[in-house]
Amino acid sequence: MRTAARFALSRRVSQMEPVITRFPPSPTGALHIGGARTALFNWLFARSLGGRFILRIEDTDVERSTQESVTAILDAMQWLDLNFDEGPYYQTSRLDIYRDYARKLKDSGHAYWCECSAEELEVRRNKAMAEGRKPKYDGACRSKGLCEGPNRVLRFYTPQSATTVLNDLIKGPIEFDNSELDDLVILKSDGFPTYNFAVVVDDITMGITHVIRGDDHVNNTPRQILIYRALGAKLPEFAHVPMIHGEDRSPLSKRHGATSVMEYEKMGFLPEALINCLVRLGWSHGDQEIFSRSELIEKFTLENVGKSPSIFTMERLLWLNAHYIKEKSPQELLAHLKPFLARRSYPEKSDDFLTGAIRTLQTRTHTLEEMAEAMAFYMEDAIRFEPEAATKFLTKDMGAVFLRLISELSELEAFDEASLEPVFRNTAKELEVKLGKIAQPVRVALTGGTKSPGLFEIMEVLGKEAVVERLQKGLEFILAA
C-alpha cells in the first residue's frame, strides 16, 4: 500500500544533495541471500540516482569476526558485481572516532557510566520476562554520577517521555513510545562501541543520506534517532525492506538449503540470474520479470518496494538461470563453464568443439553444473550404452541400417546438419523404415542414451570420425546381441 507520506518523502529525495548509501555486513559468516539483496537495493538506489555506495565492515564483535568472512563477503560482492565507491571501512580502525562521540554525549549530559554487571543484568532480564514485563534496563546507575572505570559501560540517557517517530520510506510513519526504550549501552566495558552507537556515528561521519536495511532493524531505529538528536546531527532517510524467509516462513537459514551467495556460484548459477531473482523479492516494476543491469538502474525506486516479507525458493532462480543460459553466447558460457568441466576431469577439447557442444545444450539445461554433466557424451571418448536403451533400440533389425549409414557417412564430404539430414532420409526411404524408427538407435549409439539434442547437430559437433566410430561400436553391439 502506498501512502501520501511515502511520495512526499521520496519526492524530496530527488532534489537533495547526492545520495550516499552503504552496506554494512558484520564479518561473522558468508554473504547470504538476505544480505545480498540489501546490498543490491543500496547499490541500485545509489546508482539510479548517481550517488555513492559505501562498504563498511562492522567488526566490533571481536569474538565472532573473522578475516575469512571479510574475504568471503568481498568475493561475493565482486561476483555479483556490486562495486562500491568507498571502503571497505573497518569499524575496528575507527575506535577513536566512537570514543570522541561518546565523550561528546557524556559531556552534554546524554550518557552516564554504569557499573551493573552483565550477569546481574541477565538475571533481571529473565525475571522481567518471566513476570511478563518488557525486559528493559531499570536505570539503576542513572543518577549515581559514576566516573569511567574498569568493568563499567557507558549508557545513553533515553528520555522516558514523549514519542519518537520514524518516517520510513517504505513503511510510512511508525511511532514509538519512548518509555518502551531503555538506556542502551553505547560503549562496552572493553571500550568498543555497540552496534546501535557505531552505526549512528559512522552514518553521520560518512554522510550517509539513505539507510536501506532489513526491517529487523525497525525497532533499533528509534534508539538511533534519539542518538542522532542528542548529537545534534541531521537524520538520514530510513527505508526498511521486508525480510526474506524460507519455505516454512521462518527466517532463511541453513536448514533451508543454500543460503550463501557463493554456494549458488558453485551450483552453476550465473550472477545475473541471482541478481534478477533477488531484485524481484520485494520489488517489482509492473509485469516485467527480466531486467538487465542498466534497466534495473534505470527503473529501481524505493516506492516500488513492497512491505510484506517474501519466501525465497529455487524455482524462479532455476528458470531465470535457464533463461540467461539460453540468451548468452556459447563463447561467453564457455568461460563460465570451464571450472565445472575441469572438476569433471574430462579429456581436453578445443574451444571450437566445446562451444559447438554448448550451443546444442543451451535450451536443455538450467545450470552450468547440469550442462557440464550433460556434456559427458561429447567429452568422453568411449561412451557406454545405458543397458535398457541398448537392448531396446540396438536390435538385430538395425544391422542393415547401421551398415548402410556407416558406409554413406564415411564418404560424406561436408559433415554438417544440412548434408547429414538427406543421408538419413534417403537411407530410411530405401530401406523402407521410418526416420523415427532409426533415430533412436542412432542416438543410443552416439550418446549412450535416449535423450539428447538433435541428431544432426550432435553429429556435426562430434565430426565424421567420431560418429563413424560410435556407429561401428553400435553395430558391434547389435551383431553380438
Place this chain on the structure above:
RNA sequence: GUCCCCAUCGUCUAGCCCGGUCCAGGACAUCGGCCUUUCACGCCGACGACACCGGUUCAAAUCCGGUUGGGGACGCCA
C-alpha cells in the same frame, strides 16, 4: 509477555495511496495440447488468490475497526 511490522493464486507479484474500468492481471511451478527423430525450447490452454468478521458507501481487494495468522525486536550480537 511487551512493543513494532505484515497479510492477493503453492511461490514471486500487479492492482491498494486517488473505491466502480477486477466475477482480480502477469510470471514461476504443476497439468493438458501443438510442434517434433528423443529430450528440451517455443507456442496455446487449464488449474489456482483478495485470511476472517464487522463498519462506511449506491458500490470495497482497495477506506475504517476488530479478530486470527505470520514475522520482527526486546544483549556489554550486529
